[in-house]
Ligand SMILES: [Zn+2]
């Protein structure tokens with residue numbers, strides 16, 4: 001039995017067209033113990049475009065995540081009201097760039113409809129999502145320095161439930177054929193993980209990388225072992241599915257990896273409280 005999938009998107013996210021019902025049906029069919037809807041809410045573009053007074057930088061530069069947020073919360077509430085199965089259904093968000101506005105992040109955290117917040121860093125201030133960068137033209141060392149510096153701000157703030165896909169840029173760097181020795185960022189990564197632990201928060205194993213050419217989870221074993229060695233115990237599992245076929249994808253591998261790294265339990269969140277499931 002798969003323990004959980006606590007990172008999935010629906011059509012409330014700009015990069016998915018999946019109805020929540022089809023995602024939940026798939027999760028139910030897989031026999032998941034817990035399942036979370038976590039649509040993208042990017043805080044760096046939370047308000048309508050006019051608020052920022054800037055042009056869209058490309059066709060995927062979406063604004064007004066405030067409207068998406070409200071839509072997503074209403075959808076999740078309705079799903080929780082209608083769902084009759086035995087699986088624990090969780091209303092979450094993937095909060096992108098909380099470092100753009102920590103006060104806004106904290107006000108959203110007051111929402112009683114919200115069980116679970118994944119904090120993710122998809123882009124650096126005034127830069128595009130790591131997905132869009134041209135790594136042949138970029139100073140990859142400087143990018144990773146900036147990535148861990150921004151991540152540190154998020155971890156030090158520490159009011160999320162789990163930190164999303166630690167090492168997110170590595171997929172795009174690897175897919176661009178650029179090799180990096182991550183030894184240099186071991187210490188910054190450890191400082192981020194220490195802050196997460198100090199704040200009583202957790203991290204996720206995001207298994208989407210198993211479905212991609214990259215072939216590894218976010219984060220991979222070396223960071224999970226570091227997290228364990230530093231005393232980290234709060235760990236969730238999420239596929240980052242954007243369509244029903246990907247729900248639960250890589251979760252068995254992620255659970256086996258967690259176990260082999262010395263974790264005995266994984267957890268899901270209700271009203272921001274961790275609930276543990278034995279592996
Ligand atoms: Zn993400």
Ligand SMILES: [Zn+2]
Nearest residue numbers: 007009094240
């Ligand atoms: Zn996601």
